[in-house]
Structures are given as C-alpha cells and as structure tokens.
Amino acid sequence: xxxxxxLPREDVIKFVLNCQKPNGGFGAAxxxxxxxxxxxxxxxxxxxxDALDKIDADQIADYIVSLHNxxxxxxxxxxxxxxxxxxxxxxxxCLSILGKLDRLNVEAMAKWIAACQNLDxxxxxxxxxxxxxAQAFTCIGALTIAGKLDLIxxxxxxxxxxxxQLPEGGxxxxxxxxxxxxxxxxxxxxxxxxxxxxxxxxxKLRDFILKAQDEDDxxxxxxxxxxxxxxxxxxxxxxxxLLGTDGLDQVNPVYCxxxxxxxxxxQDPWNGKDLSK
Amino acid sequence: MHNVRKQKYSAEQLAExxxxxxxxxxxxxxxxxxxxxxRREGKHDxxxxxxxxxLIKINPEFYTMWNYRRExxxxxxxxxxxxxxxxxxxxxxxVQECLMRFPKTYWLWNHRKWCLETAAKPDWKxxxxxxxxxxxxxxxxxxxxxxxxxxxxxxEETLPxxxxxxxxxxxxxxxxEKINKNFSNFSxxxxxxxxxxxxxxxxxxxxxxxxxxxxxLSDPKTFFGSELDYVKNAIFMDPNDQSVWLYLRWLLxxxxxxxxxxSTEYHIExxxxxxxxxxxxxxDEKDCRHCIYWIxxxxxxxxxxxxxxxxxxxxxxxxxxxxxxxEKDALRKGQYEDWEKVVVSAH
Numbered sequence: 001x002x003x004x005x006x007l008p009r010e011d012v013i014k015f016v017l018n019c020q021k022p023n024g025g026f027g028a029a030x031x032x033x034x035x036x037x038x039x040x041x042x043x044x045x046x047x048x049x050d051a052l053d054k055i056d057a058d059q060i061a062d063y064i065v066s067l068h069n070x071x072x073x074x075x076x077x078x079x080x081x082x083x084x085x086x087x088x089x090x091x092x093x094c095l096s097i098l099g100k101l102d103r104l105n106v107e108a109m110a111k112w113i114a115a116c117q118n119l120d121x122x123x124x125x126x127x128x129x130x131x132x133x134a135q136a137f138t139c140i141g142a143l144t145i146a147g148k149l150d151l152i153x154x155x156x157x158x159x160x161x162x163x164x165q166l167p168e169g170g171x172x173x174x175x176x177x178x179x180x181x182x183x184x185x186x187x188x189x190x191x192x193x194x195x196x197x198x199x200x201x202x203x204k205l206r207d208f209i210l211k212a213q214d215e216d217d218x219x220x221x222x223x224x225x226x227x228x229x230x231x232x233x234x235x236x237x238x239x240x241x242l243l244g245t246d247g248l249d250q251v252n253p254v255y256c257x258x259x260x261x262x263x264x265x266x267q268d269p270w271n272g273k274d275l276s277k
Numbered sequence: 278m279h280n281v282r283k284q285k286y287s288a289e290q291l292a293e294x295x296x297x298x299x300x301x302x303x304x305x306x307x308x309x310x311x312x313x314x315x316r317r318e319g320k321h322d323x324x325x326x327x328x329x330x331x332l333i334k335i336n337p338e339f340y341t342m343w344n345y346r347r348e349x350x351x352x353x354x355x356x357x358x359x360x361x362x363x364x365x366x367x368x369x370x371x372v373q374e375c376l377m378r379f380p381k382t383y384w385l386w387n388h389r390k391w392c393l394e395t396a397a398k399p400d401w402k403x404x405x406x407x408x409x410x411x412x413x414x415x416x417x418x419x420x421x422x423x424x425x426x427x428x429x430x431x432x433e434e435t436l437p438x439x440x441x442x443x444x445x446x447x448x449x450x451x452x453x454e455k456i457n458k459n460f461s462n463f464s465x466x467x468x469x470x471x472x473x474x475x476x477x478x479x480x481x482x483x484x485x486x487x488x489x490x491x492x493x494l495s496d497p498k499t500f501f502g503s504e505l506d507y508v509k510n511a512i513f514m515d516p517n518d519q520s521v522w523l524y525l526r527w528l529l530x531x532x533x534x535x536x537x538x539x540s541t542e543y544h545i546e547x548x549x550x551x552x553x554x555x556x557x558x559x560x561d562e563k564d565c566r567h568c569i570y571w572i573x574x575x576x577x578x579x580x581x582x583x584x585x586x587x588x589x590x591x592x593x594x595x596x597x598x599x600x601x602x603x604e605k606d607a608l609r610k611g612q613y614e615d616w617e618k619v620v621v622s623a624h
Contacts, residue, residue: 031313032341080344082387119470119527129423130467158612163519165608174417175463175519180279198611214283227281 001237001248004048013051016042020055024063025078035078036067040090043097044257047264057098064091065103073108084125085116089138092145093255099266101145110148113139121156133164133173137186144193144254145269154194161187162199169204170223180222181212181232184239185256192242192253202243209236308332309339316345321353330371337375337382347391355395365396373407380415386424393431401432409451416455416462426471442486445476449490460511463520470527473504474534498543501536504528505547509554516558516565525551529575541582548579566606569598577620587620595620 019026019042025034026042039060046052067076068091075087088109095101115127116139122131123139136157143149164171164187170179171187184205191197211224212232219228220236241251250259254269262268286294312332315325326349333342350368355361372389379385393399405428411421433444449472455465479485480494493500505528511521529548532539552575559568573595580587587595596617603613 027341031309032339033344035340078344080347080387080391082383118467119531120467120523125419125423128426128471130419130464132419162609162612167608169608174419175523176461177417196612199609199615201608201610204608221283222279225283227278227283229278 009049009051012045013049013054016045017054023066024056024059033078034063036064036075036087036090036094037077039063040094043094044255047097048257048261050261050264052098052264057100061095061098061100061103064094067091068104070105071108073105073110073112075109085113085123085135085138085142086125088113089142089145092142096145096267096269097255097265101267106146106148110143110146110151113142113146114148114151117152117157121153121158121160123157131160131174133161133171133183134186136161136190140190140193141254147269149194158191158194158196158199161190162196165200165205169201169206169208171200171205178223179208181209181220181239182222182235184209185235185242188239188242189253189256197242206240206243206245209239212236305332305335308335312342312345316348321349323354325349326354334375337379337385340384343384343388346388350395362396362398365392366400368392369404369407376411380411380418381420383420386420389424390427399431399435401428401435404428405432412455416459417464419464422464422468425468440486442479442484445472445479446485446487446490448472449476456511460514461518461520463523466520466524470524477535497536497538501528501532501539504535505551509551513558516562516567519567522567522571525571526574530578545579545582548575548582551575552579564605566602569602569605573598573602573616573620592620 015030016026018030019028019032019038021027021034023034024039025036026039027033027035028038028041032038043052043055043060046055064075067078067087069075073088074083075091076083077087091104092101092106092109095104112127113123116123116125116129116135118124118131120131122133123135124130124132125135129135139152140149140157143151163175164173164183166172166179168179170181171183172179173183173186188197188200188205191199208223209220212221212226212228213219213236214221214228217228219230220233221228222232237248238251238256241248242253251257252259252262255262255265257265308328309332312325312328315328326346329342329346329349332339333346336342355364358364369389369392372385372392375382376385389404393401393404405425408421408425408428411418412425415421429444429448433441436444449469452465452469452472455462456469460466476485476490477494477497480491485491485494493503505525508521508524508528511518512525515521528535529551532544532547552572555568555572555575559565559572562568576591576595577587580591599613599617599620603610606613
C-alpha cells in the first residue's frame with residue numbers, strides 16, 4: 001500500500017532478529033520456539049526491509065534441511081514432526097529466497113506434492129486428505145518454485161478452483177461451504193500462477209472483498225458484517241492486487257510478496273518477471 | 278475473525294467492553310510471563326504442568342506451550358509414574374475438552390498423536406470412536422477426517438494379522454452411513470474414493486475378511502455398476518449438489534481403479550448411457566447448470582474414447598450448450614469461452 005514507513009524499520013528488524021533461536025529457526029515472538037512457519041515469516045520480513053544481510057543464510061538453511069526428509073521429500077513443521085504440504089511449500093519458498101534450493105531433494109518433494117492431488121483436481125494436506133483451497137495454494141506454489149507443474153492435471157485443478165466462486169461473488173474453500181475473503185488469496189493466486197484468472201468473475205469478487213471492509217476501522221473481515229482482522233485484511237488486499245486495483249502494488253502470486261522486491265529473491269522461478277502479465 | 282458478527286456498541290458499552298478485555302489481557306499476560314519464567318528455569322514439576330494447563334485452556338494456539346508441556350511430561354511427570362498410560366489417558370481427556378471448544382486447532386490434534394505414540398499400549402479403538410464422535414458433531418471437519426485416516430492406519434497395524442482385513446470394510450460402511458445421512462457430505466465421498474482402491478487391493482491379495490464385501494468386490498463389473506447406480510441416485514435426488522457430480526466424474530474418468538479389465542467398448546457404453554440419463558434429467562431441471570456442463574464434458578470424453586472427431590451436428594449442439602452455460606453460469610464465462618475454442622477446433 002506504499003506505506004512501508006508506517007512501521008519503524010529498525011524496530012521491525014530488531015524484533016525479528018530477537019525471535020531467532022540457537023537452532024537457526026525463528027519463533028512467532030521472542031518467547032516462542034522455532035517453527036518453520038515463522039522462519040519463513042522472518043525471512044520474508046527481512047527481504048521486504050532489504051535486511052537479508054543481517055542473517056546467516058546457511059544457518060537458516062541448516063534448520064530447514066533438518067526438518068526435510070531427503071528420501072520421501074516430506075517436510076515437518078518443527079521437531080515434533082507434523083508433516084503437511086504447508087511446510088513443504090515453506091521450505092521451497094524460503095530456500096529459493098536464500099538461493100539454497102540445492103540443499104533440498106526437489107525432485108522427491110514435487111512427487112510427494114503431486115500425490116496430494118485428488119479425484120476432484122484439488123489438493124489435500126497430505127496424500128489421501130480431502131481437497132482444500134488453501135492447500136491448492138501451497139501445492140501449486142511449491143510445484144511452481146520446483147518447476148514441476150507438469151506433474152499435475154492443471155486444467156482439472158483450475159476447474160475445481162473456479163468452482164469455488166459462489167453467486168455472491170466470494171470464493172469458498174471447499175464444496176458446499178460459505179465464501180470467505182481469505183480464499184481471494186488462496187484460490188486467486190493459483191489461478192494467476194496457472195494463467196487462468198479469467199476463469200472466474202473478477203468484478204464480482206472485487207465487490208465481495210470491498211463489501212467485507214469495516215467502514216469504521218478500515219480492516220477487512222471474512223465477509224460482510226463480520227469483525228475485521230489482520231489475516232483477512234492482508235489476503236483481501238492481496239486479492240485486490242491480483243485483480244488489478246489502482247493504488248495497490250502488484251503482489252507476486254507465488255510468494256505473496258510485493259513484485260517490486262522480487263528481484264531480491266535469489267532463485268525466483270520467473271526471474272523477477274511480473275507473472276500476472 | 279472467522280464467523281464473528283460485528284456488533285454496534287454505544288460509547289459506554291465500548292468502554293465497559295474495553296475494561297473487561299483489559300482485565301482479561303492483564304491476567305493472560307501475567308500467566309504467560311510466569312509460565313515462560315518456569316520454562317527458563319527448567320521447571321518440570323506438577324506446579325509447572327498446572328500453570329501450563331491453565332494457559333493452554335485460554336489459548337491453545339500458543340504452540341510453544343505444547344512443546345513445554347511435552348518437556349514437562351517427558352522429564353518431570355511420566356518417569357515417576359507406575360501407570361503411564363492411565364496418566365496419558367487423562368491427558369487425552371484434557372485435549373478432548375479443548376477440542377470441543379477449538380475443533381480446528383492443529384496443535385491439539387498433534388498433541389493427541391504424541392500422547393498415543395508415547396503410551397505403552399495406546400487404545401486405538403477408543404480413539405477411533407472419539408474421532409467418529411467428532412465427525413458426528415461436524416461432518417466436514419477436515420482435521421478430524423485427516424486424523425481419522427491416521428488412527429485407522431495405526432489401529433490396523435496393531436491388530437493381530439487375522440483381524441486386519443476387517444478394518445477397511447468397516448470404513449467403507451462408515452462412508453456409506455455418512456453419505457446416506459447427507460449426500461452433500463463431500464468429505465465422505467472423498468473418503469470412499471480413498472478406501473475403495475485399498476479395499477480392491479486387499480481383496481486381490483486375499484486379506485479382506487468381510488465375506489459379503491469380498492463377494493461384491495470380486496465381481497468388479499457389478500461393483501462398478503452398483504457404485505454408478507448409487508451416485509446417480511443421489512444426483513437424481515439433488516442435481517444441484519456438487520459432491521455427487523465429482524464422485525461420478527471419478528468413476529467415469531478412472532473406471533480401471535474399480536474395474537481393471539474394463540474394455541473400451543464397455544466404457545463407451547457406460548458413458549453413452551450416462552449422457553442419455555443426464556439429458557433426461559436436464560429435461561426436468563432446466564435451470565441446473567451442472568446437467569449441461571456434464572453433458573458437454575462427457576460428450577467430449579466419449580469422442581476421445583471412440584478416437585473419433587466430434588461430428589458436425591454434435592459439435593453444433595455442444596456449442597449451443599456452452600452458450601447456455603455462459604448464460605446460466607456467467608461467473609465462469611471465461612472458462613467456457615476457452616472450452617468453446619476446444620470444441621470448435623475438434624470438429
């Protein structure tokens with residue numbers, strides 16, 4: 001939103017660095033344990049602030065590699081071993097930012113992700129799990145970074161994704177569920193990666209997101225009339241950006257980062273090109 | 278916030294609400310400072326556990342507290358107990374109480390796994406009953422469904438070899454029970470699509486012990502037909518529901534999963550009769566976009582199976598149908614325009 005200065009840069013960097021643990025990973029806050037999710041958040045924030053030189057990329061890569069099963073491709077969230085497509089996507093995302101993809105068995109990872117595609121074209125959390133739109137983002141995102149989109153049935157995936165749009169314009173996460181602003185990101189980013197944004201009605205979706213904005217406090221809620229929060233505000237704005245909205249920076253659909261900082265990603269699959277064009 | 282309605286408050290109400298929240302936040306912060314202090318000190322006793330319990334009950338998303346809890350249990354509590362499993366059973370009850378309030382918190386489901394994997398003799402059967410109960414409360418909770426697949430695998434693994442073959446048939450029945458209750462339950466259709474290939478494999482290997490089912494599965498052609506009839510019945514009851522169309526699509530695009538020796542001729546025959554049935558349904562359900570969509574989809578598939586170009590007359594009908602779709606389902610107009618190009622170039 002062209003307002004990076006709204007948060008004081010030095011304080012932001014200091015806070016992030018305070019969240020790093022001796023094992024190289026980052027926690028959600030200084031008193032929290034390391035987890036792969038917050039490790040990516042830390043790297044993303046430092047990338048936006050152009051402060052990646054403040055961290056030791058090898059140490060972070062070591063942490064992520066310690067959670068990666070080189071044989072099966074699986075990635076767990078932390079030492080307790082919860083395995084999920086989210087963490088696999090994060091590992092690829094984080095190490096491509098740091099230019100260390102060669103530390104991962106990308107081939108095995110792509111195969112594992114492809115096994116998560118279901119009969120309906122969508123993707124589940126692990127092979128065998130039911131399709132969910134947020135998992136479509138992690139799987140299609142992971143395969144995009146890995147350069148292995150050819151392993152899945154792309155048209156079927158996009159069909160399933162476009163079926164997520166409901167008459168009120170919003171998108172849902174699974175069949176027979178209510179629409180929710182956060183899927184404006186999870187679904188739309190996939191359609192952008194697969195160059196099928198035109199498979200849904202963009203004007204109606206834009207209206208749905210705008211109606212979910214709270215006129216009193218400015219935030220965006222899951223849908224019209226609900227309480228706004230940071231999560232939905234972020235994904236609502238990112239959705240609006242993918243739809244092309246004046247006043248918003250272009251967002252990158254794979255990384256959920258402003259396009260203008262993408263040149264700092266060391267192994268970006270599109271070499272800094274704007275994907276939506 | 279997910280599903281939290283915004284309410285209008287007067288200035289007075291707002292001040293009161295803020296005051297109340299402030300009290301809660303102060304109490305929470307005090308509690309978490311204390312627990313963090315205990316952790317830094319390496320405190321792993323009953324006092325630490327009790328305070329950890331108090332904090333988790335308020336905020337089960339504080340994942341670090343689950344890690345700390347496991348540290349306490351592993352080093353300070355379990356080694357001093359004679360009956361560890363009894364204690365871990367209590368721990369499962371605690372997680373269950375939390376799940377009633379927060380059924381979609383990943384960390385809770387994870388902690389259950391840890392408890393069971395730490396126990397000397399985990400009761401997987403009881404755990405299966407617990408997840409069945411969770412799915413009775415919310416039939417679409419995908420955390421519960423995923424967890425169910427994990428529990429089923431563990432349960433089967435720990436059974437004596439002779440009894441293992443009864444697990445999957447029971448699960449197959451479970452999906453049917455769920456579907457019959459509500460055929461919009463796509464989670465159950467999905468589970469069915471995952472259990473069937475496993476069941477087929479077990480039957481082939483002679484592991485499946487449910488005689489009635491073995492008899493059904495040993496005749497793939499009839500079984501394939503009965504699955505088709507089952508889902509078509511559901512479609513005829515409510516053609517506007519997506520779940521059933523998806524299951525039908527799975528059966529017709531991947532028939533070899535159930536019927537490995539299916540001939541192309543028979544496959545063509547089944548697809549042809551399906552198109553006819555949908556067309557009949559469409560006569561009574563003129564507003565149903567799904568009917569036209571699938572008529573077009575299966576017609577294109579039919580000519581691919583026949584390895585023939587789409588005849589001109591058929592192509593014209595399809596183009597007309599796609600035109601109808603663009604009108605009836607304007608949201609996805611762009612997709613149908615892409616489809617139109619394919620159909621036009623095919624004939």
